[in-house]
Amino acid sequence: MMARSGRDRFLRRRRSCQPQAVHGDDRISALSDDLLLDILGRLDTRTVLATGMLSKRWAGLPREHPVLDFRVGDILPPRYHRWLLLHRDPEVTGFHHKSGAAKVEKAMRHIRRYERRAMRALASSAERLSDAAAGRRVSRLTLEFFSTHNTGCINRLISTAIDAWEVRDVVAVAKPVYSQRRKFHAFPSQGICGHPHASRLRSLKLAGCALPPLRGHGALTVLVLQDTPMSAYEGVFTLCPQLQVLHLISCY
Known part of the structure; x- marks a missing residue:
């Protein structure tokens, strides 16, 4: 009993000597930049x-922050993936009566709603970033998005990154929305930026995108094309004679 009481007093003294965190104390802001x-x-x-x-x-x-990474998949909630599993469930899709059809239709409504919400959130972030373009330097920009009608903000952000932020590496991945045929993302007819001759872009990866005009991008040495039709890249070496590396992935 005496030993226990002595140990308790020792522990109390030890705890009282330790610095106590003050309620509301901001320890994170005390860290270096x-x-x-x-x-x-x-x-x-x-x-x-x-x-x-x-x-x-x-x-x-x-x-x-030198790296910008926007992925629509990061915005989609876990519920979206649960609805996908339900829509693909053979026990549901195999039903030929009204109950099975109603479940499939309900799942599809939820899937499309979450996809629309995710793209709106992504578009909002892209627009705010483009509007606050001054004073930023970016080395790499990655964009993953759904191929919908609401992708003008994607083109604008890429153009801003190349013209204003002197980005060196750009990755643009366009994905079809669920259960729809692939729709290629199209860039403006004038190209991916406003001043290609001043561009410092060295590496460009496009997936699910139509190949934009690349004339004038003298610093571009690496081009990766994925899920791109052959007609889109037949003249790529004529347009980009300075290319050193060209990767074609699942192109047809």
Whole structure:
């Protein structure tokens, strides 16, 4: 009993000597900018941009983030994937009576609603980023999106990244919405940016996209095309004689 009471007193003294966290104490803001940027580098870009609302100090950190990564798949909630599984379930799709058809129709409505919401959220983030273009430098831009009518913001963001942010690497992946035939994403007829001769773009990967005009991109040395029709890339070497690497993946 005496030994136990002595041990309890020792533990109480030890705890009282340890520094106690003050309620509301902001330990994260005490970190250096380099460490905060390292933390932000592990988050998705939409979350990184949202941290700019925390304080004046945080507002400037996203501008120093050199990699932008927007993926529609990161926005879709787990419920979306559950509806996909239900729609593909042979026990549901195999029903020929009204109950099975109603379940399939209900699943499809939810799937399309979540896809529309995800694209609206992605478009909103892309537009806000394009509007706040000044004072940013980006080394890599990755975009994954659904091929819908609401993709003008994607073209604008890519153009801003090349013209204003001097981006070196761009990845654009256009995905068809569920249960629909592939629809290729189209870039403006004038190309992917407004000033191709001043472009520093070195690497471009396009998946599910029609090949845009690339004349004038003298720094472009790596081109990766995926799910692209043959007619789109037949003259690629004429348009880009400086290319050193060309990858064709699942092209036809």
